[in-house]
Amino acid sequence: MFESAELGHRIDKATFKKEVPKLREALLLTQAELLRTKKMPVVILVSGVEGAGKGETVNILSEWMDPRHVHTYALDKPTDEERERPYMWRFWRKLPPKGKIGVFVGSWYRAAIVDRAFGRIKNAELDQSMERIIRFEKMLTDEGTLVLKFWLHLSKDAQKKRLKKLESSAETRWRVTDMEWSHFKLYDTFRRVSERALRQTSTFEAPWIVVEGTDPNYRYLTLGKAILEAMRKRLDAPDVPQPPPHTPPLLPAEDRLSILSTLDMSLKMGKKSYSESLAKLEKKMNLLTRHPRFKDISVVAVFEGPDAAGKGGAIRRITGALDARTYRVIPIAAPTEEERDQPYLWRFWRNLPGTGQIGIFDRSWYGRVLVERVEKFCRIQDWMRAYSEINDFEEQLVRSHTVVVKFWVHITRDEQLARFKEREKTGFKRFKLTDEDWRNRKKWDEYEIAACDMIDHTGTEIAPWTLVEANDKQYARIKVLKTMCDRIEDALKKKKN
């Protein structure tokens, strides 16, 4: 991996001076075109060994381009806010939108490589981390992002020389701390671990470009030209519609039996036992959020289901039990322009609750495999890959001690009609009913198929779906509240062990 980056590549001053003006002009023009066409976001990772000039290189690059549209992030220790959320949250927050360039110095690779080099994790865990990164980057490139990964390399001798040189000058001494020297002592280990990481993550969609870090001119020109070439290639490519892929089918319906059709929709709860259960469960819910260990977990609740199924009412029975500082309801409508310029999961990542918090999503990321699938707002390949992207997303939540509770609040077709009519009649409910509701209703069967496929593909051992028979609102609300309490209680018990 590092062979070509230990040869002593150099660009002499004269060549450099001659090349740079041309390159800068081309970069600026290309950047302007990117901004105008908003064809894709550009993510540039600048990683590599200590002292290989990551910082300087990134500075030069933003000097060469229009710095208003290049954002550079040197993410070091996570902030409090970041520590309370899944590891990838800090990176999601910084992803550039379409038309812009985001440069990351010290990226999502850093933690796992450092942990492995210091023996804090084993190879299997390093591989696991790399695998998650591959999935994340695959999602980015599938969503259209151009991902460029540069690894600045120094041979052992070159690194030692470089650190000594930095130390010898008063201006640059601050760059070399004990950490740099302690990493240097582990040069061979770092090299082996990095090579393993790079080997696994140098994918077809986002290969590593290993660049020798010794000579600044060589480093600057190489990165500049590689970035220019990659952006030009994408901007110049004609917009050919990709043919739909040949994927195996979802489970064909051999009989009329679907998971939704088997629900007992006649389930009911009398007024008296409803009142009693509600009071008991709301009290329990409140106590759970005051539990001393509640501050160590997060809760994400997802509500999906047909229009008028009573999602809002169920949500209010939860929030009614809670201190307003503990929860936030996130209603999901069509994405904003800002959100459309990002991967579709971005708007959910930005709304993730911290520890000790409950985030309640009234509709959610499942829109991609429900409304976007049925209404053809995205291509078949996009919603089909979403199943595993969503499973990966929820796995990250669960891994960072988030309880993921997912409700499909279900009503029958007849019940929906009755509720629509009721809404039409009642003045203060009329605002809730739109033309879109009537349009969606016509596609009832398609939505039901999409929902069943969704449950099959995203009902997992770590984040199962709870199907709620909601023709009777009282029954439904109690089932939701009880499930919430049970799941949180389980998580608090686990935390103890």
Place this chain on the structure above:
Amino acid sequence: MFESAELGHRIDKATFKKEVPKLREALLLTQAELLRTKKMPVVILVSGVEGAGKGETVNILSEWMDPRHVHTYALDKPTDEERERPYMWRFWRKLPPKGKIGVFVGSWYRAAIVDRAFGRIKNAELDQSMERIIRFEKMLTDEGTLVLKFWLHLSKDAQKKRLKKLESSAETRWRVTDMEWSHFKLYDTFRRVSERALRQTSTFEAPWIVVEGTDPNYRYLTLGKAILEAMRKRLDAPDVPQPPPHTPPLLPAEDRLSILSTLDMSLKMGKKSYSESLAKLEKKMNLLTRHPRFKDISVVAVFEGPDAAGKGGAIRRITGALDARTYRVIPIAAPTEEERDQPYLWRFWRNLPGTGQIGIFDRSWYGRVLVERVEKFCRIQDWMRAYSEINDFEEQLVRSHTVVVKFWVHITRDEQLARFKEREKTGFKRFKLTDEDWRNRKKWDEYEIAACDMIDHTGTEIAPWTLVEANDKQYARIKVLKTMCDRIEDALKKKKN
């Protein structure tokens, strides 16, 4: 994942009798078309819980199709031959060629899931195994294979009933052994582990299709129709050329410095020290293969380099030291028709040495990123993804105690010309020189760029390249022999620890 497969799906006898003849006819016609067009190989995995009817289903499927072109493999315990090679070797051997269907009962998923359920491995290792499977299946689908994965599921109750029923009849009692019951005791564990495995490996290219196993009619019809639909979809798809993908560039050449250009091609060895070294090293080589622990490892040696670089001569200096039963030289020329109907790595898998054996590849899998790239025998996306496919392949070799030694035997352009001329002059050498050699020579620069990219992308910590300065044959042969000895010696030392 298993929600829809616990609903009690059934197909009544009358419907079944009505549907089957139509389905069988369609399957037979489709299979005939597949065989005629040789459009792709079809790999069908039938996995799932014990007693869910995997065996019966597979029997019915081959009854319904032309059994001459459906090969079913129920791989149980590995044979001696299989145990001596990487885990995936047994599956590679059985992969169907284009036009044919291979059905695997108990597939590459089985071992890791069982090991995890019995607590012999941890989650991180399960994930690692699943990750390797994803890469393997991605390679298959990238190479054009249709991969269909069925998981036959039974609820806990259904599994218990089924095992009891099988046991109660004299005819089927043999199906239920202690192993089945010991697995049943772990039903919940198996369910959790399987769900984790399925969640991770249900990819866009090869998603799992989970089918309820209780009712045979339902099972047969569902699998039959899903297979038919998937094959038809692929056969009916028009042959649109895929546009080249937008991938980031390889490292651009900013200066004239390449890893090959930095070799000291004047290195030489005098006759006397050559003779002495050769005698010493050949003796050492021979002793190494007689080492008691040599029977626990395999050796794979790869020779690449320009025409007339002296690969054959170097190989003969190795084999000259060996007992003929210890080694095999595998000369790689253009693939045969049989080999062209398989993924490109297939012909190398089939030639892998067992333990205690040395396989010497005179040219190798690197043909894909050398000659196939330069001569445009494959698309850019094909050779670009080959870097990581090759790294995965070699990782499997190394993991199964194979020492992978890779030589790039290099000569200068002038030296090649001199050797070509020499061959023309000398009668017994003339057969070695073909028109193709002269044609390849014209593309010297392109081959050199391809070789440098190859070394950069496949020189890894587990299987590094050794670059051999071979303008002087004696020097080259000693370097090759010494490297072989050193690498084998290292491996034998490691085995001890």
